[in-house]
Amino acid sequence: SQQGEEDPQALSIQEGENATMNCSYKTSINNLQWYRQNSGRGLVHLILIRSNEREKHSGRLRVTLDTSKKSSSLLITASRAADTASYFCATQSGNNDMRFGAGTRLTVKP
Amino acid sequence: NAGVMQNPRHLVRRRGQEARLRCSPMKGHSHVYWYRQLPEEGLKFMVYLQKENIIDESGMPKERFSAEFPKEGPSILRIQQVVRGDSAAYFCASSPPRQGANVLTFGAGSRLTVL
Numbered sequence: 291s292q293q294g295e296e297d298p299q300a301l302s303i304q305e306g307e308n309a310t311m312n313c314s315y316k317t318s319i320n321n322l323q324w325y326r327q328n329s330g331r332g333l334v335h336l337i338l339i340r341s342n343e344r345e346k347h348s349g350r351l352r353v354t355l356d357t358s359k360k361s362s363s364l365l366i367t368a369s370r371a372a373d374t375a376s377y378f379c380a381t382q383s384g385n386n387d388m389r390f391g392a393g394t395r396l397t398v399k400p
Numbered sequence: 401n402a403g404v405m406q407n408p409r410h411l412v413r414r415r416g417q418e419a420r421l422r423c424s425p426m427k428g429h430s431h432v433y434w435y436r437q438l439p440e441e442g443l444k445f446m447v448y449l450q451k452e453n454i455i456d457e458s459g460m461p462k463e464r465f466s467a468e469f470p471k472e473g474p475s476i477l478r479i480q481q482v483v484r485g486d487s488a489a490y491f492c493a494s495s496p497p498r499q500g501a502n503v504l505t506f507g508a509g510s511r512l513t514v515l
Contacts (some may be wrong), residue, residue: 301477382502388448392442
């Protein structure tokens with residue numbers, strides 16, 4: 291069964307704007323990760339946040355995790371056309387398996 | 401240090417034939433994951449393997465699908481008697497042999513088309 295559910299399913303913004311994507315999950319986790327996928331390609335890891343962390347930054351990315359609400363958000367600041375891609379959250383549980391959500395398709399218009 | 405290598409990149413099969421997809425993990429990685437993706441959809445978990453062991457195959461259809469990760473050689477995802485509904489992109493990912501926060505490295509995928 292799948293774990294994460296992202297929303298929105300699709301997001302279209304102008305270059306320079308911020309993009310926020312959300313992810314909800316159902317079971318307890320060890321960590322939550324965000325990945326990016328360009329059309330037709332494999333996924334690329336962006337950032338990992340552990341279950342005992344609340345916020346993490348990496349460049350223009352900011353991730354939050356609320357384990358009480360079983361939700362996470364990914365914020366991309368000052369978006370660029372090159373950020374256009376699908377973004378997936380993935381949850382990792384005790385046995386190391388990794389489950390992905392359906393993704394958010396982000397379009398950044400130049 | 402090559403990344404995760406999947407082959408073939410594209411595979412065309414007729415209904416009833418067998419499809420074999422191969423995945424060579426990154427050097428030093430002993431965990432392999434297989435996922436299936438339909439166009440414009442997310443990744444559906446299929447199976448998680450370590451060397452010579454299937455850890456979790458809860459996402460694998462009960463019939464026609466099998467996976468292995470032998471002591472030597474690549475991981476193989478095998479689909480017997482393919483049907484049109486098996487047409488999809490199949491992604492393999494690998495991670496290193498440690499517990500806890502494992503980051504997955506993905507291959508470029510194998511795209512199966514069943515005629």
